[in-house]
Amino acid sequence: MTGFAQEEEVRYGSLAVEWTLSLVLFGLARWSSIRPALLLDLGLVYEVLIALSFSLTGAQIRWLTDDPASFMGWSPIAVWALIYPIIVPNSTRKTAIASFATVLTEPVAISLLALSDLSVLPTAAAFIRKLWPNLVAAVLAVFVSRIVYQLGEQVSEARQLGSYHLESLLGKGGMGEVWRATHRMLARPAAVKLIRSEALGTDDPESVTRALKRFEREAQSTAALRSPHTIELYDFGISQGGTFYYVMELLDGIDLQSLVDQHGHQPPGRVVHILRQACHSLAEAHDAGMIHRDVKPANIFLCRYGADYDFTKVLDFGIVKHRSFGDEREAQLTAVGAFTGTPAYMPPEMVLGAGEIDGRADLYSLACIGYWLLTGQMVFTGLNPMAVMAAHAHQTAASPSSRTDQPVPADLDALIMRCLDKDPARRPQSARELSRELVALGIEEQWTEEHARAWWTERDAIST
Structure with a gap:
């Protein structure tokens, strides 16, 4: 088999692998009941494998030339390593491991090609010049992903009320909003009503405090009702932002x-x-x-x-x-x-x-x-x-x-x-x-x- 034929085989094989990996991950995300945390970890594996596949077809073009223009800018792998964690953020440690593994796929790919007699190793100077932009991209990816991930955590915490996690908005009314929620430990669905501060009819802090205490007393009274034809009250409280909420059965x-x-x-x-x-x-x-x-x-x-x-x-x-x-x-x-x-x-x-x-x-x-x-x-x-x-x-x-x-x-x-x-x-x-x-x-x-x-x-x- 000629060198050109071998290169074509590698190129089409890599393309098939990339499409297969993408479809598998999409299927898992769309139809599988796999845990979200595990799906995110599989996404990091996907990031590295896609980079390796792409490197096998494009690394030798960039790494074996001494043309100074080829040193300018980042490689597609560096761009991929930076963009992916922004779109799919994860914890700092996991992002760091995946990002550095991603940018190292290029030198790994050129080494594999050299071992297969499909390429030769670059000079040490060329190796260093080509690698450092990738390492810079990996470091930036870690920092940017950390910011995005922390923002996501803050949003998640904002949708956490007591032992309940808000999932989707069910409706809005004169007094506030009603959300579908799930108990963190019991996995029990519930409806959570948030009482907006403007529904209290006053901006005076003392009046708001008095009104919230009133809501609390009435929530306690309602919770004591046992008629099966009265909505059952599971829980109530005041969020860190001062919003009163109560948790009811979901009907x-x-x-x-x-x-x-x-x-x-x-x-x-x-x-x-x-x-x-x-x-x-x-x-x-x-x-x-x-x-x-x-x-x-x-x-x-x-x-x-x-x-x-x-x-x-x-x-x-x-x-x-x-x-x-x-x-x-x-x-x-x-x-x-x-x-x-x-x-x-x-x-x-x-x-x-x-x-x-x-x-x-x-x-x-x-x-x-x-x-x-x-x-x-x-x-x-x-x-x-x-x-x-x-x-x-x-x-x-x-x-x-x-x-x-x-x-x-x-x-x-x-x-x-x-x-x-x-x-x-x-x-x-x-x-x-x-x-x-x-x-x-x-x-x-x-x-x-x-x-x-x-x-x-x-x-x-x-x-x-």
Whole structure:
């Protein structure tokens, strides 16, 4: 075989090796369940092997010439050794080993070619002149990679809250952000809510501290609730940056706002089924002296829970008011003069600020949710939030049956309207009482477990 043929064989062989290594690493990164740390280490091996393959085809051209112009600038291997650690940073020690191994592939390659009689060794002077730019590139690669790697570590630490690591943003709301997270030791998925400082309604450090302490007390109260229809609170705390957060169970389902937006009004049997479960959660909270104050479709979650379908969870007790606290100013987490709650679901007594707010306020809001589920419309609409709140305070609502084309049982229609009474004394007096009245309607049986399972099965089919 001629020297030229041997060189061509080496060149095409090296090209095949480079493509094979690249495809293997891509496949591991894309489809394998290999640990990220191990994948990064394999990436360093890839860096060295690609450099060696390339050196076998190009080293002799650069290393065996005495042309001074060939000494100027860095070789492709030096550039590769510098760029790769920037794109794929690793620890300083591992980067140093891989970078120096990478730049030494050129002298190794020319030595291998010389042993195979495909080349000759360069002079000592040429060897030194060609090698030192590569060594400089390796040193720079270590320093630059260290900076990039430390920045990545800082980002990772910023997404670490207590024992939980934030993974992906699930949504944003008026109070802050909700993230999907995983417990570092248990590998348990969870939802982490971050309370933004501006949501506290004040920039005064003393007021912020007082509000955060208030959140902490309410988190402790919420964590004590045991109703299966209340979102379970795993943990809470304050980050190093002063952001309050609490960790909740991660649910598989859809909130009632999205349910109606995407699927339209719901059958009466299903509506009663949802409202009755929400009453179970609110009854326990009210017994503990806790008033939710922001019961709305976005805070009621319909989910699959173990083997159960259409399992209801009440979320976000974050602006809850505790009746046992005497200082009303402290009990308010928003700024003085600001409203808590959502205008479309706000009871008249909260709008007017008249009298003590108790559990019957939550029942009014729950009736607004029932109205939304039955009709696909809000009880009142207006040009702005103040107009909507004024309507809740002073206008009489139209019955649900008059605003939907589906039949609404008269008894359910009347019960919703009674819960929407402006006078709390004429509403059901407790969540337990409302739950009993919902059961007495005999409507819930119209929505069976088979109906629920079929609905979720169809939803999954559409989603995929």
